[in-house]
Amino acid sequence: MDQPDGPVTREEFRQEIAGLEGRLTERMGLMRTQIEEHTTERTGLMRTEIEEHIAERMRLMQTEIEERMRLMQTQIEDHTTERTRDMQTEVIRVFMEFQQRNESRDGSLDKATAGLSERLGMVERRLFEIERKLLLEPPAA
Secondary structure (H helix, E strand, C coil), X not given: CCCCCCCCCHHHHHHHHHHHHHHHHHHHHHHHHHHHHHXXXXXXXXXXXXXXXHHHHXXXXXXXXXXXXXXXXXXXXXXXXXXXXXXXXXXXXXHHHHHXXXXXXXXXXXXXXXXXXXXXXXXXHHHHHHHHHHHHCCCCC
């Protein structure tokens, strides 16, 4: 088609159409390749961005979990310490009550022992007096 305004033969028209189809097919193939490359590149970038985002979220979650675990550990330690002190206080209170009862009994026993000791002393003195009289003044046989 050298003449733009002149009559075109059917063969020239077919050749022109075939040339256009070839160029269009070539351009479409090139565009398809570019689109595929761009899509592959964008998909790779998106995948990388998604992986980085997921990795960051996982790090944040891990940090939050670690903080919560430390807080729970501290709370457990505090609670355990408090309960241990409560138990120690209860044990000491029970022993103090036991000691007070024993001191009360010991006081009573000391008084009773002192009374018995005094009585025993009196009995020993009387026995000594009886033995002395018998030795100094034997009975007439």
